């Protein structure tokens with residue numbers, strides 16, 4: 041096999057292993073075997089840089105050091121969400137909607153407690169990643185986002201659109217990061233959200249790569265590009281394009297179903313391997329979304345139900361401090 045053929049086959053194999061491990065959560069080879077193949081590919085690409093591609097799995101290890109993050113305007117502004125804190129707020133949200141557009145289905149999604157980011161694809165290639173920033177302008181953190189293994193560096197269709205999602209750090213990664221920081225005498229991070237934010241703000245993408253960040257994607261800015269007519273179809277389309285979406289989502293026929301879903305996750309949220317701070321409820325049908333429209337900064341067809349703050353955690357924290 042020629043060197044070029046070996047490099048191409050390693051790139052293909054490692055990208056497939058990445059997808060199985062980080063998107064499907066179903067690895068088919070041992071980590072040690074993956075690492076050995078990756079080391080071989082890094083070496084071959086260093087000897088033959090003409091065969092290195094910008095969607096090679098070696099991109100994941102980072103290595104670009106910036107002196108600052110450039111500010112970039114979002115093509116499509118990233119909106120914010122209205123909040124609901126109790127059943128009354130949710131019923132008022134439902135009443136306003138059904139009065140305006142009649143009966144609707146709701147897509148319920150776990151509200152991942154991370155950092156909203158926007159990924160831009162052009163002809164199927166990941167070309168730019170931005171933080172949400174103030175919704176209008178974000179920071180260019182493309183090199184750091186490339187180190188998140190389940191972010192597709194290229195997709196199998198030459199699509200051009202922006203995919204939005206929440207980058208986060210899992211509870212286990214957060215715990216071991218704080219343990220190693222403690223042993224190095226560094227100050228620890230307060231919660232996974234803060235450590236994800238700190239990781240994405242690293243100017244050296246090699247450091248960002250070590251933080252093992254993760255991401256769930258939840259919306260596309262140009263739905264005609266993926267010809268979806270509901271949020272349910274949009275998420276399924278992201279799945280077929282091998283993006284990582286959250287599989288705990290559920291389609292409900294009315295507000296009662298939404299209340300059941302919220303009740304369930306209020307009780308089971310701590311069984312998850314990542315933190316959530318609520319539930320996002322969206323009108324499923326895109327035409328009904330259009331009819332409902334937007335306020336000046338958030339959609340009228342979506343709301344974020346926020347879990348009540350947990351006294352137990354703060355109480356224990358205070359007790360620890362007072363000892």
Ligand SMILES: CC(C)(C)c1nc(N2CCN(c3ncccn3)CC2)c2cc(C(N)=O)c(N)nc2n1
Nearest residue numbers: 119120121149150151152153156206258259320342
């Ligand atoms: C596309 C819309 C606007 C409906 C939307 N917006 C979201 N967010 C907006 C406010 N965001 C925000 N962030 C910081 C400051 C102000 N707003 C943070 C993202 C969503 C966040 C999540 C999630 N976290 O899991 C989700 N499953 N779906 C979302 N959907």
